[in-house]
Amino acid sequence: MNLNEAVLLQKDALIGALCENLRIPSVQRPAEPDAPYGVDVRRSLDHALETAKALGFSVTNVDGHMGWCEYGDGEEMVAVLGHLDVVPAGDGWTVDPYGAEISDGKIWGRGTVDDKGPSIAALYALAAIRDCELPIKRRIRVLLGCNEETGSADVKYYLKNGGETPVMGFTPDGEYPVINGEKGIINVTFSRTYRQDGPVKLVDIKGGSAPNVVPSYACARFVCDEKLADRLSKLYAPSMKFSKTPDGFKAESFGVSAHGSTPGLGENAIGRLITAMDALPLSSELADAVHFLAGKLGMETDGKSAGIYLHDDVSGELTLNWGTIEGDAEKFSMKINYRYPVTFRYEDCGPRFNAQFAEAGFTMDSEVHKAKLYIPADSQLVTSLMKVYRQQTGLEGEPKSIGGGTYAKSIPNLLAFGPIFPGDEVREHKPDEYIEIDNLMKNAQIIAAAMYELAK
Ligand SMILES: [Zn+2]
Known part of the structure; x- marks a missing residue:
C-alpha cells in the first residue's frame, strides 16, 4: 500500500471527524478557566485531540492554548501547524455556517478551508504514515493552534512554556505552491499637538478605518471668517469636495480602497486631503506638521520621500499605507502600516522613519513589528515541499513571496504550504x-507526502 492509498482509506473517518468539529462554533470568546480563548475554542481543541487519540496517538493539551500529537522517534522534530479557531x-450565508452540510461534493461551513479542514486532515495524514510503516528519522508533530485569527497568543504560550521548536515544518494555512517569503510588517502610531492662531483653524479631521486598509474617504472641517469660507469652499481639486459650513468650510477627499499589503492598487484619501491642506493658510505649527506629512507621505505607497524605499528581486518594493488619521483642534494621531522586503531588516527602515517624525515634533505612541520571514528557494525545506507539490499535483509553479503575514511567522523554521490551489476561489473569512x-x-x-519527505 502506498501513502496516497493509505490516506484515501481514511476518507470517511476524516470527513466524519471534520464535520463534527465544524459544528463547534470556535470563535474566540472571553477567557474562562482552562479555556483561554473561550469555551467553544476549548471544545474544538478537545474534540480534535479526541480524534487524534482515537487514531492511536498520545496527545498533549498545552493548557487549552494548543494541543499536539506526535509520531516517531528521533532527536529532531518536524511539524505541521494548523489552527482550530475560526x-x-x-x-450572507445560504447554508448554516455551523451545519457541516455536504452537497455538490463539497463540505460547507466556517473553518472548512481555514483551517479545520487541513488541520484534521493532518491527523489522518499522520495515521497514514504510521499505517504504511514508513521509515522516518525525525519525529512528526501535528500542532493544533487555537488563536491564529486573533493574535497567535497560542504559539507564544507554547514556546514560552518550553514547547519544542521544529527543525522544519509547514502550516497549511496559506496557499500552494510554497510561500517562502513574507514581508516584515510594521504598524506605527504617531501623534502631534499644535496651537492654532491663524485665519483658518482646523476643527477636526478623520479618515480611514484600519492601518492595513487603504482609506477611501477622509474629511476635515475648519472655522474661518465668512469671506475666507466663501473663497476656500470654492477650491477645486480632483477627487475632492469643498463646501461651506455654518462657521467655515469642510474638505472631503475620496480615494480607492485596497488591502494595505498592496497600497499601489488603491488611492489614499488621507494623503490626498493632507496634500490639499498643505495649500491652506493654517496656523504655523499645524502648517508645519501638515507640510511635513504632505512632503514625506502624501499619496506615496513606497516610502521614497520618507527615505525608506527598499527593493529586492525576491519580494519587490517596500510598501507603505497611511491607514488612519483622527484629530481635533489641538492634536491629531495617525496609523501607518509599512512592509519591508524579505532580504532586509527592521533596522534598514524603522529607525530612519521614526527619527524623521520625531524631528518634526511627532510622538510615537506605539510600534508593533512582525519580522519578515524568508527561507531561500534552494533550502532543503523549500525544495522538499516543491518536489512534493509537483509530484502530487502534476503542476509546476515556483515558491513565492507575499506582503501579508501567515501563521508561519509565529514559530521558527516554518513556511505556509497549502491548502488553496492556484485558481481556487477565495473562500476563507467569507460567507x-x-x-x-x-x-x-x-x-x-500532500500533507502526508510532505510530512514523510521532511522526516525521512
Ligand atoms: Zn487561518
Whole structure:
C-alpha cells in the first residue's frame, strides 16, 4: 500500500471527524478557566485531540492554548501547524455556517478551508504514515493552534512554556505552491499637538478605518471668517469636495480602497486631503506638521520621500499605507502600516522613519513589528515541499513571496504550504466557506507526502 492509498482509506473517518468539529462554533470568546480563548475554542481543541487519540496517538493539551500529537522517534522534530479557531460567521450565508452540510461534493461551513479542514486532515495524514510503516528519522508533530485569527497568543504560550521548536515544518494555512517569503510588517502610531492662531483653524479631521486598509474617504472641517469660507469652499481639486459650513468650510477627499499589503492598487484619501491642506493658510505649527506629512507621505505607497524605499528581486518594493488619521483642534494621531522586503531588516527602515517624525515634533505612541520571514528557494525545506507539490499535483509553479503575514511567522523554521490551489476561489473569512471533498483528500495526501519527505 502506498501513502496516497493509505490516506484515501481514511476518507470517511476524516470527513466524519471534520464535520463534527465544524459544528463547534470556535470563535474566540472571553477567557474562562482552562479555556483561554473561550469555551467553544476549548471544545474544538478537545474534540480534535479526541480524534487524534482515537487514531492511536498520545496527545498533549498545552493548557487549552494548543494541543499536539506526535509520531516517531528521533532527536529532531518536524511539524505541521494548523489552527482550530475560526473567524465569526458574518452575514450572507445560504447554508448554516455551523451545519457541516455536504452537497455538490463539497463540505460547507466556517473553518472548512481555514483551517479545520487541513488541520484534521493532518491527523489522518499522520495515521497514514504510521499505517504504511514508513521509515522516518525525525519525529512528526501535528500542532493544533487555537488563536491564529486573533493574535497567535497560542504559539507564544507554547514556546514560552518550553514547547519544542521544529527543525522544519509547514502550516497549511496559506496557499500552494510554497510561500517562502513574507514581508516584515510594521504598524506605527504617531501623534502631534499644535496651537492654532491663524485665519483658518482646523476643527477636526478623520479618515480611514484600519492601518492595513487603504482609506477611501477622509474629511476635515475648519472655522474661518465668512469671506475666507466663501473663497476656500470654492477650491477645486480632483477627487475632492469643498463646501461651506455654518462657521467655515469642510474638505472631503475620496480615494480607492485596497488591502494595505498592496497600497499601489488603491488611492489614499488621507494623503490626498493632507496634500490639499498643505495649500491652506493654517496656523504655523499645524502648517508645519501638515507640510511635513504632505512632503514625506502624501499619496506615496513606497516610502521614497520618507527615505525608506527598499527593493529586492525576491519580494519587490517596500510598501507603505497611511491607514488612519483622527484629530481635533489641538492634536491629531495617525496609523501607518509599512512592509519591508524579505532580504532586509527592521533596522534598514524603522529607525530612519521614526527619527524623521520625531524631528518634526511627532510622538510615537506605539510600534508593533512582525519580522519578515524568508527561507531561500534552494533550502532543503523549500525544495522538499516543491518536489512534493509537483509530484502530487502534476503542476509546476515556483515558491513565492507575499506582503501579508501567515501563521508561519509565529514559530521558527516554518513556511505556509497549502491548502488553496492556484485558481481556487477565495473562500476563507467569507460567507459560504466550503472545501471540495476531492481537494480535502488531495490536501491530506500532500500533507502526508510532505510530512514523510521532511522526516525521512
Ligand atoms: Zn487561518
